[in-house]
Amino acid sequence: xxxxxxxxxxxxxxYGDLVAVDNVxxxxxxxxxxxLLGPNGAGKTTILECLEGxxxxxxxxxxxxxxxxxxxxxxxxxxxxxxLQSSGLPATMxxxxxxRFFCAYHDVAPRYDLIERLGLAEKQExxxxxxxxxxxxxxxxxxxxxxxPPVIFLDEPTAGLDVGSRSELHTLMRExxxxxxxxxxxxHDMAEAEKMTDRVAILLRGQIVATGSPAELxxxxxxxxKVSVRSEHSVLSDNGTSFPAVRQRVVNEEYVxxxxxxxxxxxxxxxxxxxxxxxxxxDLRVERPSLEERFLELTNxxxxx
Amino acid sequence: MNAFVQHxxxxxxxxxxxxxxxxxxxxxxxxxYAMMGLIxxxxxxxxxxxMVPALVIFAIVASTVLGMPSPLVEAREAGVFRSYKIxxxxxxxxxxxxxxxxxxxxLISAAIIALTAPILFDGDTPVHVGAFVGVTLLTAFTCASLxxxxxxxxxxxxxxxxxxxxxxxxxxxxxxxxxxMDVLPDRVRSFSALLPASxxxxxxxxxxxGRETTFNLPASAAILVSSGVLAFLLSIYLFNWxxxxxxxxxxxxxxxxxxxxxxxxxxxxL
Numbered sequence: 345x346x347x348x349x350x351x352x353x354x355x356x357x358x359y360g361d362l363v364a365v366d367n368v369x370x371x372x373x374x375x376x377x378x379x380l381l382g383p384n385g386a387g388k389t390t391i392l393e394c395l396e397g398x399x400x401x402x403x404x405x406x407x408x409x410x411x412x413x414x415x416x417x418x419x420x421x422x423x424x425x426x427x428l429q430s431s432g433l434p435a436t437m438x439x440x441x442x443x444r445f446f447c448a449y450h451d452v453a454p455r456y457d458l459i460e461r462l463g464l465a466e467k468q469e470x471x472x473x474x475x476x477x478x479x480x481x482x483x484x485x486x487x488x489x490x491x492x493p494p495v496i497f498l499d500e501p502t503a504g505l506d507v508g509s510r511s512e513l514h515t516l517m518r519e520x521x522x523x524x525x526x527x528x529x530x531x532h533d534m535a536e537a538e539k540m541t542d543r544v545a546i547l548l549r550g551q552i553v554a555t556g557s558p559a560e561l562x563x564x565x566x567x568x569x570k571v572s573v574r575s576e577h578s579v580l581s582d583n584g585t586s587f588p589a590v591r592q593r594v595v596n597e598e599y600v601x602x603x604x605x606x607x608x609x610x611x612x613x614x615x616x617x618x619x620x621x622x623x624x625x626x627d628l629r630v631e632r633p634s635l636e637e638r639f640l641e642l643t644n645x646x647x648x649x
Numbered sequence: 650m651n652a653f654v655q656h657x658x659x660x661x662x663x664x665x666x667x668x669x670x671x672x673x674x675x676x677x678x679x680x681x682y683a684m685m686g687l688i689x690x691x692x693x694x695x696x697x698x699x700m701v702p703a704l705v706i707f708a709i710v711a712s713t714v715l716g717m718p719s720p721l722v723e724a725r726e727a728g729v730f731r732s733y734k735i736x737x738x739x740x741x742x743x744x745x746x747x748x749x750x751x752x753x754x755x756l757i758s759a760a761i762i763a764l765t766a767p768i769l770f771d772g773d774t775p776v777h778v779g780a781f782v783g784v785t786l787l788t789a790f791t792c793a794s795l796x797x798x799x800x801x802x803x804x805x806x807x808x809x810x811x812x813x814x815x816x817x818x819x820x821x822x823x824x825x826x827x828x829x830m831d832v833l834p835d836r837v838r839s840f841s842a843l844l845p846a847s848x849x850x851x852x853x854x855x856x857x858x859g860r861e862t863t864f865n866l867p868a869s870a871a872i873l874v875s876s877g878v879l880a881f882l883l884s885i886y887l888f889n890w891x892x893x894x895x896x897x898x899x900x901x902x903x904x905x906x907x908x909x910x911x912x913x914x915x916x917x918x919l
Contacts, residue, residue, distance in 0.1 A: 421737040432728030
């Protein structure tokens, strides 16, 4: 069992009459990558902003390494690094100046190595307003990591990044995790969440509707495995064919797609049938349900699935 | 200390890098100075007597009250203060350091004016240099604090223009800069006592040049000091990190408290 570094209990936050987050609770362990997933307005950023000490919860408790973010913001600053969703830096501040500036306030030596690591070496003297969106986000990330905080919050960390930068960021996240840094990320990108997080919480209308590892979450719900088959003579397109453990069958152009609760017998039977009918298999794909599908299932059912 | 140095250095450079700030800190006051030196001294030779303090006050008010608030509001709107907050930059530094660097830029312009006007335009040099420097610093402090207060209470950068002009334009017209205080009608003079520029001009006349004045000078100095301190404290108290975050410690109307020293002065002391 990992040591708990972050604990949220019965958290509630309202803006006037709007209940942004209600009755939210979760815990994150040391060295864990925890994802907050949800559609726009689900409350992800509100949770992060309260954890970051930017806003105060209406009720409930938050604890980061023994610190209450709402009351002990001074102590909190050196414990957490934050990459805001909309982080602004002064327009005329250069990349190198930003590193020097924020490291001075954290009382640590400037981490110019991070500037190079995040592909900004050639932009060191460029002013913030002259950077592309991706470069601005990479700089914000470098600044969040510069004082080596034990907990880092990432709000949509790869939005606006190209493929290479995303990959570099993911590598960096894994390295931070190995060093024991806890990462909490809010994201819309389900593939990224599935690939990078150890556990996720799915938020809908300000409440957590599911929590667990991506594997656990995808194993719940309808849990169907998608088996897509394409053959030379399309004998499977015939409506009369049926195979064990199949719950649903869809014909999509040249592919016949089976949703199976037990893909082993299903695939074996399909291959046997093709052989019997002297049809040649061209393509066969077996896909577990993705986190995205589980997420859509939950959001479409209002969290009841 | 390192953080202060880094922040001060960056903000000072911004005053030169940002074209709008460069214009308002240097080109506008020095251009106006050159124009007034060439034209006004030809039209009204008596202007040489008040030229140096008038244009020093002009440079200070332009930089601090007219120029400083808008970039601060734009920074707040762009989320810069949020970034500062999550990176341990205290609110006091966010306000005090731009105030200091802007005052520093204004003082450079003021020094250029004070040192060149006697040579180029036959402007009167101050009799008491120490008093001249002291009044210049006091004026810069008071006006910078007012500029900060304007930036804190303004909802948008457009609103700063309104508030800034409420101080800047009357200062030019009835602050004793272009028209001597003693020729102003009594009612207008009472109104001019609500402006920091008027008190600064009187202090320059009395303490730096040893001339007759209309205002009570220790009272004027006390008004500038108290309004500067009050404006700075109110700026800290009313400071808001984030335009989206509506919770603030006090209503912006509290900023009107800064008028109190001037109002008391206008009613009782002058």
